[in-house]
Amino acid sequence: MTAITSRPEYFERVARRQRRQARAAWALLAPSIGLIMLMTGYPGIMMVWQSFTDYQVRNKVQGTAPEFIGLQNYTDIITSSDFPVVVARTVGIMIVTTTLIMIGGVLIAILMTKLGRAMRLLVSVGLLLAWAIPPLTATVVWGFIFDTEYGLVNWALNALTGTQDFHNHSWLLNPWTFMLVLTIIVVWGAIPFVAFTAYAGLGQVPRETIEAAEIDGADGWRRFWSVVFPAVRPVLGGVLILQIIWNMKLFTQVYALQTRGGIAADTNVLPVYLFRQGIGEFGATSAIGMLIVVIMLAISWFNIRQLLKEEDS
Template structure:
C-alpha cells in the first residue's frame, strides 16, 4: 500500500507568506534534517564563538572599566566606570579629528578604487589576448606585493634625497627647488603618497572581480543594443550595470571596510618621516594609545566595530531581503 501525504495550502493574507500544513511524518523528517544541519555547523559555530564572539564580548565589557596593565600585573579587578571612556574619547582627545580624517580618506580611496577598477576591467574586455595577459600580470604583481614592501618601494620613489619624483620635478622645472623636498612632512602630501600606494594595490582586486562579472553579460543583448543605436554609456548603465550590481555591492562594502582599517601603509610612512599626530587614522591611533590602557583602547575598538556595522548594514539588509524572496 502506498502512503499519500496531504498538503493543505491556506490562502495567504496580504503581506504574508502562504502557510502549508504538514503531516506528522513530514514534520519529523524536517526536524531530523534541522538537527543534522546544526550538528554539522556546530564545530564551525564553536570555533567562531571562541575566536570572534569571546574577544568581542570581552572588549565591550572592558570598555566600561578602567582596566589597565596595573590590574593585569597585580591581578586586581578593574572598576566599573560606565560611559566615562566613551565620554573622554570624544571630549578629551583628538579622536573626533582622527575619525573624520579616516572617514574622508575612506571615501576618497573607495571612490578611486571602484572607479579605476571598473575602468580597467572594461578596458581588459577591449584588449587583445596578448595585451590582456600583460595587463593581468601587471595587476597581479601589484596585488601580490605585501603592503609593507609596497610602502617601502614607494617611500624610496618619494625619498627626500634619492627619490625619482624629486629628480623628475627638478628636470621638468629646470630648477633645484625640489631638492631635499619632503613629501611626508606635510599632511596633505603625506596622504597623497598614501593614496597612490593604496589605490595601486587595491585596483587589481576590483578590476579582476568586475572583469569576471562582465563575462556574465550576454553578448547578444549588447549587440542588439548597439544595433539600436544605444550610446556606450547607456549600454553600460542600463544593460551591463544590472548584471554587475550584486558583485559591485559586495566589492564596495569590502573596500569600505578595508579602507577604514588601513594600518600598515600609514604606520610605515609615519616611520619614514610623517608626523603621527597629524596623519593618524583609526588603526594607528588605536595602536599609539597609552600602553596598557585597555579600557580606553577597548572603547575605540567598540566605536570602530559599530561604525563598520553601520556602513555595511545596507548591504546586509539587502542580502537578507533577497534571501527572503
C-alpha cells in the same frame, strides 16, 4: 482508500528525512561555528565589557578586577580635542580611496573585456603582482620612490622643471602630501581585487542582452548604465562594503609612512590612533575599537540594506 491513508505516512517520512538532514547539517557546521565564536565572538564580548571598565595592565599583573565606570571611556575619547579630527581624517581618506579604487577597478575590468587574449593575460599578471605584494613591502617601495634625497619622484620633477626645487623635498612632512602618498599606495594595492571581481561579474552579463541594446541604438554609456551595471550591481555592492571596511582599518601603510618621516599627530587615522593610546590601556582602547565598529557599520548600513533588498527580491 490506501492512497488517502498513505499520504500522512509519506509526509511524516519526508519530515523525518528533513529533520535528519538538518541535524547532519548542524553537526557538520558545529566545528566551524564553534571556531568562529571562539576567535571572534569571545574577543568581541570581552572588548564590549572592557570598554565600560578602567581595565589596565596593572589589573592583569596584580590580578585585581577592574572597576565598572560606565560610559566614562567613551566620554573621555569623544570629548578629547584630537578625536573628532582623527575621525574626520579617517572618513575622508576612506571616501577618497574607496572612490578611486572602485572607479579604477571597474574601468580596468571593462578594459580587460576589450583586450585580446595576450594583452589581457599581461594586464592580469601585472594586477596579480601588485596584489600579491604585502602592504608593508609596498609601502617601503613607495617610500623609496618618494624618498627625500634619493627618490625617483624628486629626480623626475627636477628633470622636468630643469631646476633643483625638489632636491631634498620631503613628501611626508606635509600632511596633505603625506595623504597623497598614502592614497597612491592604498589605491595601487587595492585596485586589482576590484578589477578581478568586476571582470568576473562582467563575464556573467548575457551577451545577447548587450547586443539587443546595441541594436536598439544605445551608445556605450547607455548600455553600461542600463544593462551592464544593473547586472553587476550586487557584486559591486559587496565589493564596496569590503572596501569601506578595509579602508577604515588602514594601519600598516599609515604607520610605516609615519616611521619614514610623517608627523603622527597630523596624520593619525583611527587604527593608528588606537595603537598610540598607550600600552596596557585596555579599557580606553576597547572603547575606541567599539567606536570604530559603530562608525563602519553606520557608513556601510545603506549599502548593506540595499544588498539585502536585492537578495529578497
